[in-house]
Amino acid sequence: MRTCGIQWLAKHGVPHTVIAYDHREKGAAFAANEVGFPLSHTVKTLVVALDDNRYALALIPGDRQLSLKKLAAAFGTKRAAMADSAVAERMTGYHVGGISPFGTRTALPAVMDRSLEHRDEIMINAGRRGVMVKMLPDDILHFCHAKLADLAR
Numbered sequence: 001m002r003t004c005g006i007q008w009l010a011k012h013g014v015p016h017t018v019i020a021y022d023h024r025e026k027g028a029a030f031a032a033n034e035v036g037f038p039l040s041h042t043v044k045t046l047v048v049a050l051d052d053n054r055y056a057l058a059l060i061p062g063d064r065q066l067s068l069k070k071l072a073a074a075f076g077t078k079r080a081a082m083a084d085s086a087v088a089e090r091m092t093g094y095h096v097g098g099i100s101p102f103g104t105r106t107a108l109p110a111v112m113d114r115s116l117e118h119r120d121e122i123m124i125n126a127g128r129r130g131v132m133v134k135m136l137p138d139d140i141l142h143f144c145h146a147k148l149a150d151l152a153r
Helices: 004-011 028-035 068-074 085-092 137-143
Strands: 017-020 042-050 055-061 080-082 110-113 122-128 131-135 147-149
Touching: 004 122, 004 131, 028 042, 028 122, 042 068, 042 085, 068 080, 068 147, 110 137, 122 137, 131 137
Parallel strands: 042 122, 055 110, 110 147
Antiparallel strands: 017 131, 042 055, 042 080, 122 131
């Protein structure tokens, strides 16, 4: 199965394992359960709007909730809000429920929750609902030029 995200990973030589599952429901909890992977190691890729007319990606464990206040602080802005679905899809080129930080239509800065940094392996969307990739957190940090911050509330 080839998605733009998987093609991007291959082009940049990023080690990964493709995991496909029957997508019947949106959400990290469903994906983790379907493939038997810990929810705390399954990453949600969220598109957020910053108060200075910029957009960014927040990468957070599936078992945690995003703190918009902490996210805004990580980007040095006063406020942040979840981008609406249409904007998220237009900015990334992916459908909500399958948004990947790899190969997005528009280059977006990314921040990853610090709790993911020391996981042996994490699972993240590959650019299509029902398709994830397992990979090292360090590779996400390096290839997405992401920074680390405490993002969960």
